[in-house]
Amino acid sequence: MSITYNASTNFGAKDALPSNDPNKVIYGSEFTSEFVAIGTAFGEAAPTANPTFTGTATFSGDVALNGSVTLGGESVSDTDVQGWNATKATVDAGATGWDATKATVDAGATGWDATKATVDAGAANWDTAYGWGDHSVEGYGLAADIPTNNNQLTNGAGYITAAGNTDTTYTGGTNISLSGTTFNLDSSLTGLTDVTTSAISIGGWELKLSSANLVLSHNGTDRIRFNTDGAIIAENNITAYGSA
Numbered sequence: 001m002s003i004t005y006n007a008s009t010n011f012g013a014k015d016a017l018p019s020n021d022p023n024k025v026i027y028g029s030e031f032t033s034e035f036v037a038i039g040t041a042f043g044e045a046a047p048t049a050n051p052t053f054t055g056t057a058t059f060s061g062d063v064a065l066n067g068s069v070t071l072g073g074e075s076v077s078d079t080d081v082q083g084w085n086a087t088k089a090t091v092d093a094g095a096t097g098w099d100a101t102k103a104t105v106d107a108g109a110t111g112w113d114a115t116k117a118t119v120d121a122g123a124a125n126w127d128t129a130y131g132w133g134d135h136s137v138e139g140y141g142l143a144a145d146i147p148t149n150n151n152q153l154t155n156g157a158g159y160i161t162a163a164g165n166t167d168t169t170y171t172g173g174t175n176i177s178l179s180g181t182t183f184n185l186d187s188s189l190t191g192l193t194d195v196t197t198s199a200i201s202i203g204g205w206e207l208k209l210s211s212a213n214l215v216l217s218h219n220g221t222d223r224i225r226f227n228t229d230g231a232i233i234a235e236n237n238i239t240a241y242g243s244a
Helices: 028-043 078-107 109-121 123-131
Strands: 068-071 074-077 176-179 182-185 199-202 205-210 213-218 221-226 232-234
Touching (some): 074 078, 078 109
Antiparallel strands (some): 068 074, 205 213, 221 232
16 A cells, blocks of 8 residues: 655745744644654555555565465465466476377368267267177187088077178078078979089989099999980990880
């Protein structure tokens, strides 16, 4: 707070008055009034020890802090101020790098937004997959892990290919019944057409092509051959049933 004092008696002006002028006299009451005014003015000044300011305190110059000051109930020391200055210096020194990082983030925002949109769009499917439980116990594998026995999947192995899989639908068709993945010929089947295989196996018998000739073999041994010129060659004698 500033000291405001205005003198009520001009004592210096009395010196110029004539000696017989009654205003040249100085009265004790005048001194009393001045001293009271001076005391009141000094009462408005802040003491040097433990001053208390009310309202808004304005400092036009530098303020030296030696020790601590209480701000909003928190004590702040000159050491704290030094630490804050050091922190600000570090922040200022890294500002260029942080600005560059922000620029990179801003530049990639479109791509990241697109990625987020893709993630959001597939969230329902991923939630469904998560609901299936721990996938690690399902035994998933790649095509390279499929057993070599006719490339069939063993029961419960759960193999998948790296290229992905689609559901396969099996249809029995005419005269063919379907049980699981096993096909069986219907008893009403009377003939086969458009058979492109080079051999047909029925029990221990096999009907196959040898060059252009038709061969009937049993357990790997040729028994009868029908040549394209009409000749029939049998391993043993040919017995006719009925009239020969």
